Amino acid sequence: MNDMAAVGRRALSPNYYRDPEVFARQREGLFFKTWQFACHESRVPGPGDYYAFSVLDQDLFVIRQKDGSLRCFYNVCQHRGHPLVEESGRARLLVCPYHAWSYGLDGGLKGAHGTKDQPGFERSRICLSRVRLDSLAGFLFVNLDGQAPSLAETFPGVEAAILEACPSLPERAFAQEHEAEEFCNWLIAVENYNECYHCRVAHPTFAAGVIDPQSYDIHPFAEGVKSLRHTAKAQSGKGAWYDTSGSDYASFYLWPAFSLQIYPSGLVNAYHWRPRDVANTVVHRSWYSKEGVIDDQLQRVIDLDRDTTFAEDLKLVKRIQRGLGSRGYTPGPLVINPEGGIDSEHSIAALHDWVREASGD
Ligand code: FES
Ligand SMILES: [Fe+2]
Incomplete structure (x- = not known):
């Protein structure tokens, strides 16, 4: 216009x-x-550092990986839906406060007690749901739409x-x-x-x-x-x-x-x-x-x-x-x-x- x-x-x-x-x-x-603003990258400086936030009723968190890269996940356990983290902090493993299922920084399920001998329980198929994350001059944004153009294409x-x-x-x-x-x-x-x-x-x-x-x-x-x-x-x-x-x-x-x-x-x-x-x-x-x-x-x-x-x-x-x-x-x-x-x-x-x-x- x-x-x-x-x-x-x-x-x-x-x-x-x-x-x-x-x-x-x-x-x-x-x-x-x-693209919704998450936080500045400096709020998650080291591996395991996470920052939780919401886009309307969708709770999300950004977490720094061991290799220094960043991921964003929906903040919800894949067992029965309890949120995994609150506010910000540092974790080596993400342990759900409800029944203690644990996830690695990459979102993969690591442990779920009582399931070892359960037929059909495929731990390797369970992981947190990932959300697109992108950066503009150090400011991190997320997009719940997996098909949306990147930040660089959008702006x-x-x-x-x-x-x-x-x-x-x-x-x-x-x-x-x-x-x-x-x-x-x-x-x-x-x-x-x-x-x-x-x-x-x-x-x-x-x-x-x-x-x-x-x-x-x-x-x-x-x-x-x-x-x-x-x-x-x-x-x-x-x-x-x-x-x-x-x-x-x-x-x-x-x-x-x-x-x-x-x-x-x-x-x-x-x-x-x-x-x-x-x-x-x-x-x-x-x-x-x-x-x-x-x-x-x-x-x-x-x-x-x-x-x-x-x-x-x-x-x-x-x-x-x-x-x-x-x-x-x-x-x-x-x-x-x-x-x-x-x-x-x-x-x-x-x-x-x-x-x-x-x-x-
Ligand atoms: S809801 Fe997370 S372990 Fe049960
Ligand atoms: Fe004003």
């Missing part, structure tokens, strides 16, 4: 954000067919652009994360993230402390690629939160629920969203630094960001969820400036195209 094509577009029907049937269609047609050119914006990214490791329930549909949160028309109104601190709002711009990354690229010059005025010199602001949103941000001077952070149900979403805010070290400046930025931009958005999105249920609401026109810039919502029009397609409309 080019920018001119967005002129005359209106906001989406509230059904997209409130109807459980639309959400049910998105579960299968969108969230189980696209051609994006990894190279990210590394160009932050050449030291390969040295970064997970440093800190916080999360919050948003009490809104995931698309409200993602739309809110992907426009800055509200920034000067609702985020005065961000607009004075991190970026120069006059220079803010959001564009589809490239024709046919479901990614949005945000760019802005660093804020160098008196209100700047920290020494922002060295590099500008960039953000790469990857459809549907992840965005990598590079704050000026190379402070790397990410958002990812995990929908809970049609009207609730958990937003995760994570930060990545050299060797995962958090110095005073980084902690100050994390705290300022959480207490201002992050907290401000939580209020907005919750109110939007309620507003979209008002009998008095008619979807309004999107504000489109063909030149782009901070006051243009053509990124919203792009998101609407993608969600319509994924919802089977």
